[in-house]
Amino acid sequence: MDFMELAKNRYSIRNFSEKVIEKDKLAKILEAGQIAPTAGNYQPQKVYVVQSEEGLEKLRSLTKCHYDAPTVLIIAYDKSKDWKNPNEEGVHSGEQDASIVATHMMLEAWELGIGSCWVNFFSPSQVAEEFGFPENITPVLILPIGYAAAEATPASWHEQSKELCEIVEYL
Numbered sequence: 500m501d502f503m504e505l506a507k508n509r510y511s512i513r514n515f516s517e518k519v520i521e522k523d524k525l526a527k528i529l530e531a532g533q534i535a536p537t538a539g540n541y542q543p544q545k546v547y548v549v550q551s552e553e554g555l556e557k558l559r560s561l562t563k564c565h566y567d568a569p570t571v572l573i574i575a576y577d578k579s580k581d582w583k584n585p586n587e588e589g590v591h592s593g594e595q596d597a598s599i600v601a602t603h604m605m606l607e608a609w610e611l612g613i614g615s616c617w618v619n620f621f622s623p624s625q626v627a628e629e630f631g632f633p634e635n636i637t638p639v640l641i642l643p644i645g646y647a648a649a650e651a652t653p654a655s656w657h658e659q660s661k662e663l664c665e666i667v668e669y670l
Contacts, residue, residue, distance in 0.1 A: 510657045511616040512614030514650060515614070515643065515647065516649070519645075520645060520646070528604050531606070532574075532601070535603040538592030541592070543577045543592070546572055546573070549572070554630075558571050558626075562641065569645045571642065571644065572604065573626060575636050575639055576594070576597045577635050577636055582596075598640070604644075605642065612646070614644070615642050617640055626638045
């Protein structure tokens with residue numbers, strides 16, 4: 500499958516089976532995040548793998564968008580390690596870097612037959628507190644990940660995209 504086919508076919512899974520991701524496949528997914536580009540190659544990303552019942556229960560209490568996945572990744576960044584733009588105070592790369600990392604992992608997972616769903620419907624400060632993250636770690640998203648249940652289907656809006664001319668402008 501070429502990249503465009505992979506990208507067009509991938510959809511957010513909101514109904515997972517109980518099947519656990521094999522260790523070798525999870526390792527490939529995590530490696531995809533490891534090799535993702537980051538600003539200045541500072542690599543401020545932190546990926547927390549939540550598989551314990553205790554950890555999954557914490558996440559269930561913090562968001563309804565866990566979809567009972569057997570594994571959830573918390574993708575965060577270290578504020579003390581992200582690139583700071585010298586041209587403008589307060590502009591930094593942490594959220595973008597974490598997003599690139601998550602995208603790489605989502606696409607590698609799909610190529611391996613494993614689904615995921617990007618979730619930002621949660622309180623980052625509550626997640627950081629519940630999991631005891633250091634003050635410099637900022638959660639950006641959670642990524643429920645696993646095998647799709649047999650009845651999983653794309654959301655009704657999955658294939659809806661704006662026309663290219665609506666989102667691209669040549670200057």
